[in-house]
Amino acid sequence: MQKLVSRCGNICSDCPWSMYYRQRVEKKNWEHLSKQFKKYVGYYPIKYEWEGCVGCVTPTERLPKHPHYNFLKSCNTRKCVNYNEIDSCAHCSRYPCGNTVSLQGLTRERISTKLDEEISDENYEQFIRMFDSKTNLTDIRQSLSKNQLHDPKPIEKSTLTRDISDRIKDEALKQFYNTLMEIYASDLGIQDIDTLAGFEKLKIRQEVISRILWLVGIQGESDSEGIILDGITLHKNKKTAKLPTNEKGWEIYLETLTGFGIKSILDIKTEDLYTPGGWMRDRIPKSNTPAYYLKMSLDPKFIKFAFFKILKNYIADLQATSGRRGYTKFKNLNTNFFFE
Ligand code: SF4
Ligand code: SF4
Structure with missing residues (x-):
């Protein structure tokens, strides 16, 4: 059959998850092949x-109903390639942008290092090549002429919120509002936010940062240095926000907040922080003791306007006046609180 390549550069027609591969393989060989892919x-x-x-490459509305397709539907690279009406990232003038998933794809070198063994050509071709998206995209790219490349289409950004800071009279409230505005409007460490893949990633990070601040405002406990929130509470109340799953992921948020004057750290309380699958635990195994605490304190220039006190009052006001819609108003900074 003709080679079928995914939007990010995997070879679907050789992928063991695909219908194409399964149609070629006999059941008696499946167990052995599965073990090799594992x-x-x-x-x-x-x-x-x-x-x-x-x-x-199948349009979203024609994808069968099966949980497997959830990750395809939410893939930012796929959304971006579809939005740009091209075949794959190889056809994009921006390739490799900072958000294409091909940068995290499998390579012969990575797997060889991980397994600490040489990978034969035969095993590479049979079990790895279909997922070596960077190599696959490079091959496609070399076959294209310049005029077959397309610039990413501009994206329609809805402005997060209307800037009302010049109407806020109280100096402390104004500082508080401006700080949140700046945090929400920052690129949160994401490159290429003018592309759809970058913009989608940004929306996910904005959701995480606003959920963290919301929970700190509701559940955070004030202490002499600032405010503190435990990992169990964070996870229990994260709703749809994709909280970081490791310390490196957390760094982005901690550095962002610190950069805006809200000094943020994770205070890890266990040496057994990760599950065998590599996920960060919210509690110490076999206990209800938090595995970590999120601690925030203020840069000296902020202390005078009591950022955390205003945050708590602001959220209490939103919950009292808007109920379930309070969080949406919080992340859009859409409220009369600043004028009352
Ligand atoms: S799982 Fe990914 S690589 Fe495999 S067939 Fe589906 S889209 Fe293609
Ligand atoms: S902008 Fe990035 S993710 Fe989007 S098509 Fe181009 S290379 Fe792929």
Whole structure:
């Protein structure tokens, strides 16, 4: 069959999750092949009896109903390529942008290092090559002429909120409002936010940072240095926000907040912070003791306007006046609180 390539550069027609691969493989060989994919790729493919993935080039409305497709639907690279009406990232003039998933794809070198063994050509071609998206995209790119490349289409950004700071009379409230505005309007460490992939990633990070501040405002306990919130409470109330799953992921948020004068750290309370699967725990194993605390304190220039006190009052006001819509108003900084 003709080679079918995913938007990010995987070769769908050779992928063991795909219907194309399954149609070529006999059941008696499946167990052995699955074990090999687990060894090289890190996961067992879904069981043989499943009909198989139709590939991410299939339009979203035609994707079958199966939990497998949830990750395709939420893939920012796929959204970006579709939005730009091109075949893959290789056809984009910005490739490799900071957000294409091909940068995190599998490579022969990475797997060789991880397994601490040489990868033969045969094993590379049979079990890795289909997921070596960077190499696959580079091959496609070399076959294209300059006029087959497309610039990413501009994105329509809805402005987060109307800037009302010049109407706020109280100096402390104005500082508080401006600080939140600046945090929400920052790029939160994301490159290429003028592309759809970058913008989608930004929306996810904005959601996380506003949820963290919201929870700090509701559940955070004040102490002599600032405010403190435990990992269990954070996880229990994160709702749809994708909280970081490791310390490196947290760094982005901690550095951002610190950069705006809200000094933020994670105080880790266990050496057993990660599950065997590599996820950060919210509690110390077999206990209800938090595995970490999020601690925030203020840069001296902020102390005088009591940022955390205003945050708590602001959120209490939103909950009292807007109920469930309070959080939406909080993340849009849309409220009369600043004028009351
Ligand atoms: S799982 Fe990914 S690479 Fe495999 S067939 Fe589906 S879209 Fe293609
Ligand atoms: S902007 Fe990035 S993610 Fe989007 S199509 Fe171009 S390379 Fe791919």
